[in-house]
Amino acid sequence: MRRGDFTAAIQAYRQSLQLNPDDPDLKLGLARALSLSGHNEESKGVYRQVLSKTPDNADALEGLGSAYLRADQPFEARAVFERLAARHPANPEYKIDLARGEARLGNYKHARELLTAVLAFHPCQHEARLQLAYLKIYQGKYAAALADFAQLLKADPTDFDALLGNARVHYFRGNIAYSYSLVSKLVEDRPNDYDAVFLMANLERARQHPQRALELLAQADQLSPGNPETLQLEKALRQEQGIVLHTTASYAREISSGNGSPDLIGFAGEDLRRFVYESAVDFSALPRTRSTVALDAMPTTSTGSFGGAVAPSQITYRQTTPIFSNLIVRAGVGVIRFGPGGLQTIPEQSSPVSVATYSALGFVSASYLLKKNLNLDLTVARDPVTYTPLAVRMGVMERRVEGGLRYSFSSHTQLWLSAYAADYFSIQFQQLGLLNGNPGLVKGSVGRQPVRGGSATLVRNVLRLEHASLDLGYAGRAFAFSGSQQQEYMGFFNPSFYQVHQLTARFYGPLRGALGYDFSGGLGVQQIAWNQPFTQALNLTPTLSYKLNRRLSLKLGYTHYNYAQSLGVIRGNGVILSTDSRF
Numbered sequence: 001m002r003r004g005d006f007t008a009a010i011q012a013y014r015q016s017l018q019l020n021p022d023d024p025d026l027k028l029g030l031a032r033a034l035s036l037s038g039h040n041e042e043s044k045g046v047y048r049q050v051l052s053k054t055p056d057n058a059d060a061l062e063g064l065g066s067a068y069l070r071a072d073q074p075f076e077a078r079a080v081f082e083r084l085a086a087r088h089p090a091n092p093e094y095k096i097d098l099a100r101g102e103a104r105l106g107n108y109k110h111a112r113e114l115l116t117a118v119l120a121f122h123p124c125q126h127e128a129r130l131q132l133a134y135l136k137i138y139q140g141k142y143a144a145a146l147a148d149f150a151q152l153l154k155a156d157p158t159d160f161d162a163l164l165g166n167a168r169v170h171y172f173r174g175n176i177a178y179s180y181s182l183v184s185k186l187v188e189d190r191p192n193d194y195d196a197v198f199l200m201a202n203l204e205r206a207r208q209h210p211q212r213a214l215e216l217l218a219q220a221d222q223l224s225p226g227n228p229e230t231l232q233l234e235k236a237l238r239q240e241q242g243i244v245l246h247t248t249a250s251y252a253r254e255i256s257s258g259n260g261s262p263d264l265i266g267f268a269g270e271d272l273r274r275f276v277y278e279s280a281v282d283f284s285a286l287p288r289t290r291s292t293v294a295l296d297a298m299p300t301t302s303t304g305s306f307g308g309a310v311a312p313s314q315i316t317y318r319q320t321t322p323i324f325s326n327l328i329v330r331a332g333v334g335v336i337r338f339g340p341g342g343l344q345t346i347p348e349q350s351s352p353v354s355v356a357t358y359s360a361l362g363f364v365s366a367s368y369l370l371k372k373n374l375n376l377d378l379t380v381a382r383d384p385v386t387y388t389p390l391a392v393r394m395g396v397m398e399r400r401v402e403g404g405l406r407y408s409f410s411s412h413t414q415l416w417l418s419a420y421a422a423d424y425f426s427i428q429f430q431q432l433g434l435l436n437g438n439p440g441l442v443k444g445s446v447g448r449q450p451v452r453g454g455s456a457t458l459v460r461n462v463l464r465l466e467h468a469s470l471d472l473g474y475a476g477r478a479f480a481f482s483g484s485q486q487q488e489y490m491g492f493f494n495p496s497f498y499q500v501h502q503l504t505a506r507f508y509g510p511l512r513g514a515l516g517y518d519f520s521g522g523l524g525v526q527q528i529a530w531n532q533p534f535t536q537a538l539n540l541t542p543t544l545s546y547k548l549n550r551r552l553s554l555k556l557g558y559t560h561y562n563y564a565q566s567l568g569v570i571r572g573n574g575v576i577l578s579t580d581s582r583f
Helices: 005-017 023-037 040-053 058-070 074-087 092-104 108-121 124-138 142-155 158-171 174-190 193-207 210-223 229-239 389-393
Strands: 242-257 273-284 289-296 298-303 313-324 326-338 358-371 374-384 398-409 415-434 438-464 469-481 498-512 517-528 536-546 554-561 570-582
Touching: 023 040, 023 058, 023 092, 058 092, 074 092, 092 108, 108 124, 124 142, 142 158, 158 193, 174 193, 174 398, 193 210, 193 229, 210 229, 210 398, 210 554, 242 517, 289 389, 358 498, 498 536
Parallel strands: none
Antiparallel strands: 242 273, 242 570, 273 289, 273 298, 289 313, 313 326, 326 358, 358 374, 374 398, 398 415, 415 438, 438 469, 469 498, 498 517, 517 536, 536 554, 554 570
């Protein structure tokens, strides 16, 4: 046991138990060896055998609680440690164990209270101070955690656990090179320490060395077989390297209500129906890059001034590349086919005009980590506007420049702010006319409309349980198009001013087995034009997901909304079915 040869220890304990089957110390030793070697289920069974005869055996209870933590069963572990701490209030170890369980469950406040109480009576208790420092890491308080680790290292500069904690902080703060140099020495000193090897695997993944990360995970699995953290990271690495086929089929219907606002002229009584079919292949073909090729078909029908049916489609290539540990670049190119072209009648044109056929699209964006909890996002894009048949026939495109900030107050609270400037424009039409006195196609006008806008989103996780999590927050956005629809009528909602503000909620988690749920929604107010009253803004989106096996998963969702989308003041409903197939 002392030299870490758990296989030999298990064999020796079994042989000893054949000679003395009822010896509780031999059973406890066997249970510890089984747990440390990753055989958690068998280990828990042996601990329960001991407890069936001596229910208050503190060593068996502590071992069972630790086995629960290793098996990622924090609820069961907490119940065991609560029992121990209640029966042995003078023993600080049980309070520390209980704090570990509470921290695993996200109950950071209670965990901190337990550790602080231990340190009040035992100021030099190493494990309590170490766990308090790790607790601050979980809460995103990296500077405070570094101060605690520094205090431990001041007392003992060779403190392995404090050095490893120090390296963890730098890893989470994005200081990959510095953390890597620290952990390399720690792994060299203790090649059989699971936590050090596992952190090194994470660092190799961050350094874009997936094969080396997988080799380290294989080593970690030998040190702690079946560890959930190892399995989860290996699964993520395999998915990042594998090929994924995404398919999505969705249907949405929007019916506009209209009112007396001048910004809604031409939109009352519209009935818009949109289908979207998407197939995308996600793969890794280039070094340090994840690529996607997507094919989209978007047939749309509408009545009224939008007119008839269209079937735009597009193909795009997108990729994501981490340039440095704190800089990620995304880019994409593609082409949109609006339709076959030809001459058609559209609003504000005196005679039939040639409608859109093909156009190029693309984007470039970058995310830069300014500091540990602040990200800067910048995007430049050229995208098609396929909201309505009229917008498709006019070949409307959007040129957008957008900047945003993402700030993490803590691991539970996130804030997103963004602002953008965009320019919407149609194709340059050609229409029948006289060219040098002869009938022919002559150049017509180009529709154009600039817009400015911004958004803010605040989300806080207020509940995190085994089968349920709850996020609450706020979401708001506002934008304004220059001029009005009478001046530039391009077939989609472009008011002189619009704003919406909602309180949001999301309730999600595993329901049973492979079945999961995700219910989200928002309730608030919207305003269309400065001179209009505020009206209700509501959206509800329940979604169910089912994982058939490790390679195939399904998702079915429904959404209802009654605030501005393509047609202004509307009511809308939609359904979506998507699949993910991994190879």
